[in-house]
Amino acid sequence: MTGGGRGRGRPDTGVREAILAATEAILAEAGVARLSTREIARRAAVAESSIFYHFTDRLGLLQAVVRLHLPRYHEVAAEVGRSAGGGSLRDNLVRLLDALDAYYRRITPILAAVQADGDLRARFAERGADGAVGPQRALLPVVDYLAEERRLGRVRADLDLEPAALVIVATAYQRAVFHHLGAPGGPADTGRVVDTLLPALATP
Amino acid sequence: MTGGGRGRGRPDTGVREAILAATEAILAEAGVARLSTREIARRAAVAESSIFYHFTDRLGLLQAVVRLHLPRYHEVAAEVGRSAGGGSLRDNLVRLLDALDAYYRRITPILAAVQADGDLRARFAERGADGAVGPQRALLPVVDYLAEERRLGRVRADLDLEPAALVIVATAYQRAVFHHLGAPGGPADTGRVVDTLLPALATP
DNA sequence: GTCTATAAGTTGATAGAC
DNA sequence: GTCTATCAACTTATAGAC
Numbered sequence: 001m002t003g004g005g006r007g008r009g010r011p012d013t014g015v016r017e018a019i020l021a022a023t024e025a026i027l028a029e030a031g032v033a034r035l036s037t038r039e040i041a042r043r044a045a046v047a048e049s050s051i052f053y054h055f056t057d058r059l060g061l062l063q064a065v066v067r068l069h070l071p072r073y074h075e076v077a078a079e080v081g082r083s084a085g086g087g088s089l090r091d092n093l094v095r096l097l098d099a100l101d102a103y104y105r106r107i108t109p110i111l112a113a114v115q116a117d118g119d120l121r122a123r124f125a126e127r128g129a130d131g132a133v134g135p136q137r138a139l140l141p142v143v144d145y146l147a148e149e150r151r152l153g154r155v156r157a158d159l160d161l162e163p164a165a166l167v168i169v170a171t172a173y174q175r176a177v178f179h180h181l182g183a184p185g186g187p188a189d190t191g192r193v194v195d196t197l198l199p200a201l202a203t204p
Numbered sequence: 205m206t207g208g209g210r211g212r213g214r215p216d217t218g219v220r221e222a223i224l225a226a227t228e229a230i231l232a233e234a235g236v237a238r239l240s241t242r243e244i245a246r247r248a249a250v251a252e253s254s255i256f257y258h259f260t261d262r263l264g265l266l267q268a269v270v271r272l273h274l275p276r277y278h279e280v281a282a283e284v285g286r287s288a289g290g291g292s293l294r295d296n297l298v299r300l301l302d303a304l305d306a307y308y309r310r311i312t313p314i315l316a317a318v319q320a321d322g323d324l325r326a327r328f329a330e331r332g333a334d335g336a337v338g339p340q341r342a343l344l345p346v347v348d349y350l351a352e353e354r355r356l357g358r359v360r361a362d363l364d365l366e367p368a369a370l371v372i373v374a375t376a377y378q379r380a381v382f383h384h385l386g387a388p389g390g391p392a393d394t395g396r397v398v399d400t401l402l403p404a405l406a407t408p
Numbered sequence: 409g410t411c412t413a414t415a416a417g418t419t420g421a422t423a424g425a426c
Numbered sequence: 427g428t429c430t431a432t433c434a435a436c437t438t439a440t441a442g443a444c
Binding site for chain 2: 029030031032033034035108109112113114115116117118119121124125136156159160162163164166167169170171173174175177178180181182183188192193195196197198199200201204
Binding site for chain 4: 240241242252253255256261262
């Protein structure tokens with residue numbers, strides 16, 4: 001694998017990237033159930049065997065897709081976390097929820113694949129155990145953000161951070177799932193959700 | 205299909221039920237990707253062709269599994285809804301969240317399959333359109349429950365019901381997903397979640 | 409209604425030329 | 427690194443006996 005040595009040595013012909021892109025596209029349209037190496041190769045306009053050269057096997061490819069996207073979650077959440085003191089608490093929460101929602105909409109097909117493929121789920125659980133990506137780890141950036149707002153006195157002093165973060169992340173994810181399932185419009189806009197949640201979070 | 209005429213005419217040999225049970229088991233363990241008629245037949249100790257006799261094709265079988273479980277959601281939520289006036293608001297919310305959580309844990313593999321299989325997702329979206337099961341419809345029983353508590357004056361008069369229901373359903377679903385992905389213990393117990401949410405819901 | 413037998417097509421994966 | 431060619435195993439689905 002050239003993976004990681006971008007811009008060094010012989011330039012990638014783009015086959016690896018084309019394979020990853022085609023995989024994501026199929027995942028989004030048809031789902032894991034119909035993700036075949038044959039179809040990936042056809043879409044990427046690439047030889048089927050190139051998939052095995054770059055990713056060893058089908059599961060390796062799926063893992064690569066997961067590892068390519070899940071870590072970006074921390075970027076998304078951290079960016080909002082940095083602006084903790086900035087605007088109003090309400091505005092920050094709206095931006096946090098919108099950022100989470102946008103992120104989850106992008107990766108919902110991948111998350112669905114992890115949930116629906118036993119092997120992939122198993123490997124994902126392993127990684128979670130050693131602390132790398134694990135499921136509840138998704139809460140940490142939001143917990144950090146709330147802790148900062150609490151330090152600034154804008155969030156209730158007695159707020160239980162983990163449940164609060166769970167509720168926020170859960171709401172964003174749920175909306176993304178609804179969207180993925182074809183819900184028209186999506187239930188309630190972000191402003192209404194934040195206004196509803198605010199009495200539980202803000203300092204009275 | 206004898207389906208529906210339980211206890212009338214010749215008794216079912218149980219093949220249909222065995223197929224459904226085996227399908228659910230495989231869905232829970234291995235996921236849609238590995239759900240083959242061959243494996244279903246093996247587990248159910250049944251001829252592969254019986255699957256096609258009862259369910260026409262693979263997708264028909266998947267639809268049958270979905271239709272068998274999703275409607276139970278309304279039973280679950282409605283049962284809690286009936287006890288609206290009963291105990292304290294907090295106790296009712298704990299019971300509602302626990303009921304939703306238990307339900308979602310059972311059907312998470314099926315929901316994952318719907319999300320991860322394009323064909324199944326498409327048919328599910330169709331049904332949603334004609335108002336039968338649709339995604340956001342999941343919110344209605346919770347909206348009804350909150351409306352009743354609001355009528356009784358225990359929930360804020362100005363509570364925006366849809367977002368509130370969304371947050372509750374989302375939290376239960378998120379916890380079920382964490383559990384399915386192998387999260388140890390699950391993040392925060394129901395009591396803490398409800399206590400965190402309560403200031404947003406209860407009459408001040 | 410349930411079975412056995414079978415068909416045609418697709419699957420993930422490998423070998424070897426360039 | 428990427429390709430073409432090839433494989434055995436498995437896939438969904440059908441036909442027809444009981």
